[in-house]
Amino acid sequence: xxxxxPVPPTVDDTDAAELxxxxxxxxxxxxxLVLSAQLALVVLVVGGWQLASAQGVLDSFTYGSPSGVVxxxxxxxxxxASTGSIWHNIGVTMEETVLGFLIGTLSGVxxxxxxxxxxxxxxxxAPFIKAGNSIPRVVLxxxxxxxFGLGPSGKVALAVVLVFFSVFFNAFQGTREVDRDLIxxxxxxxxxxxxxxxxxxxxxxxxxxxxxxxxxxxFALIGAIVGExxxxxxxxxxxxxxxxxxxxxxxxxxxxxIIAVLALAAEFLITRFEKRVLRWRxxxxxxxxxxx
Amino acid sequence: xxxxxxxxxxxTVPAIELRAATKRFRTPSGGIYTALRExxxxxxxxxxxxxxxxxxxGKSTTLSLVSGLEPASRGETLIHGEPVTGIDRRVGFMFxxxxxxxxxxxxxxxxxxxxxxxxxxxxxxxxxxxxxxRVGLSGFEDRLPHQLSGGMRKRVALAQTLINEPExxxxxxxxxxxxxxxxxxxxxxxxxxxxxxxxAVVFVTHDLDEAIALADKVVVxxxxxxxxxxxxxxxxxxxxxxxxxxxxxxxxxxxxRIWTSLRDEVRLAYARTVGEPPxxxxxxxxxxxxxxxxxxx
Numbered sequence: 001x002x003x004x005x006p007v008p009p010t011v012d013d014t015d016a017a018e019l020x021x022x023x024x025x026x027x028x029x030x031x032x033l034v035l036s037a038q039l040a041l042v043v044l045v046v047g048g049w050q051l052a053s054a055q056g057v058l059d060s061f062t063y064g065s066p067s068g069v070v071x072x073x074x075x076x077x078x079x080x081a082s083t084g085s086i087w088h089n090i091g092v093t094m095e096e097t098v099l100g101f102l103i104g105t106l107s108g109v110x111x112x113x114x115x116x117x118x119x120x121x122x123x124x125x126a127p128f129i130k131a132g133n134s135i136p137r138v139v140l141x142x143x144x145x146x147x148f149g150l151g152p153s154g155k156v157a158l159a160v161v162l163v164f165f166s167v168f169f170n171a172f173q174g175t176r177e178v179d180r181d182l183i184x185x186x187x188x189x190x191x192x193x194x195x196x197x198x199x200x201x202x203x204x205x206x207x208x209x210x211x212x213x214x215x216x217x218x219f220a221l222i223g224a225i226v227g228e229x230x231x232x233x234x235x236x237x238x239x240x241x242x243x244x245x246x247x248x249x250x251x252x253x254x255x256x257x258i259i260a261v262l263a264l265a266a267e268f269l270i271t272r273f274e275k276r277v278l279r280w281r282x283x284x285x286x287x288x289x290x291x292x
Numbered sequence: 293x294x295x296x297x298x299x300x301x302x303x304t305v306p307a308i309e310l311r312a313a314t315k316r317f318r319t320p321s322g323g324i325y326t327a328l329r330e331x332x333x334x335x336x337x338x339x340x341x342x343x344x345x346x347x348x349x350g351k352s353t354t355l356s357l358v359s360g361l362e363p364a365s366r367g368e369t370l371i372h373g374e375p376v377t378g379i380d381r382r383v384g385f386m387f388x389x390x391x392x393x394x395x396x397x398x399x400x401x402x403x404x405x406x407x408x409x410x411x412x413x414x415x416x417x418x419x420x421x422x423x424x425x426r427v428g429l430s431g432f433e434d435r436l437p438h439q440l441s442g443g444m445r446k447r448v449a450l451a452q453t454l455i456n457e458p459e460x461x462x463x464x465x466x467x468x469x470x471x472x473x474x475x476x477x478x479x480x481x482x483x484x485x486x487x488x489x490x491x492a493v494v495f496v497t498h499d500l501d502e503a504i505a506l507a508d509k510v511v512v513x514x515x516x517x518x519x520x521x522x523x524x525x526x527x528x529x530x531x532x533x534x535x536x537x538x539x540x541x542x543x544x545x546x547x548x549r550i551w552t553s554l555r556d557e558v559r560l561a562y563a564r565t566v567g568e569p570p571x572x573x574x575x576x577x578x579x580x581x582x583x584x585x586x587x588x589x
Contacts, residue, residue, distance in 0.1 A: 184385070185385065188361070188383060203395045280396075
């Protein structure tokens, strides 16, 4: 028995290797197909747009053109904008966004967990939170301009307000959803209330909190840009606002492209953070949903 | 089998004593649900007591009273003669569900108890390694709980509970999720670990085989609101092997006697679930007092 045993596995091995090879080449073919379809789509849209504006079908003054956008980007990156170099403008917007994101996330997590843990506090605060959440946050931008002037702090404040609510509700819900047996187990093992909060509730609610961070960064960017559009001395929102004032459609598109690139880069970083924080979970649910 | 009788017969203060304990819950719908009624229970130090009863008879509630997770509505809960006012350091609790921390590696899970109690990191980790060896999980220190089988997770939970060296060990159907073969192995491991430190055990189960195989004493609860119906001494020889003890002639005899007592309650409980559709069956762990406060919006 034991002497004949090694033979069948080798047959199995070649079979398995064959299967693996077939699967791998199938996957590669599929990826190639998707990639070429995507490329074709880009060529179709951008090329069609360029062609239409060159032929005069689309008025290039109103609708811009891909080559105009490229020119605008080249001007910005080589000569800078009227408010300074493009990197300065990007830096200002990113600073406002990241600061707003961090402050908003931190306060949302702290308050969400506090209210989730302390029922009395939740009952007292509930109407105020609901009222605050019902205000369209963008109108607060006007208020912040009056409070903080045209500097970056008003934009940070707007980003904080936008981020706060999205993170807060997830942190609150995540705290409420923590497995009661886990908490009971920790308490019996000897954990103090603070240890329960920091070592059981926080890691457990992290699934919920991290899920809100994707949306939250988007909100932070919206806060910063809208704040700049409402009135600023520098930043991408201000560039877009300026382009709009000059009827420079290409300038608006160029601003949008830069913002999209920044948002995608941030999304990539957040996904990496998520994978790191939630690596204890059996399946990575997020980020695997058809790549969207 | 009253508290007094037991106390005088053993001549020591019982490890666990419930005196006419009654527990009521406010249900989410605003009603009152009585889980336990005038329950008397005594467990001597080092005694292994199994509690059996039909679904919804308050078996788990008994454990939450002893652990201090829930106060009794009326009556007294005593540990070593002192009233329970909160969670007692001498108590260990093993849950029906996997209550190990899923984000902590096995070693950190086992070391959690001492760490929570202020033991230094190195000392706690050394102790955790020792306990992992005792439950046969050496080499799995860095695994995460979801990378283990159900039986291994139970052994992690066992080590996590026993590392605190509890004088009182409460177990709430801890092995009910395991397949029969694994369950027998883990039951044997539990018995050999219990022999080492000899805590007083209250082991809640719905499995009469398990109760008799493990315990010194089997308590049958009535259908909810639960109270003690009968108490049976299990005078089977120790050390036991769970798989073999089932074929002991005395085991079969005990099984018959206890089942006769339990059967009526099980039937009553079953009749309730099928006979009264309008009234929702109160699951043992469902009514919790704070469920009515601050529902998520």
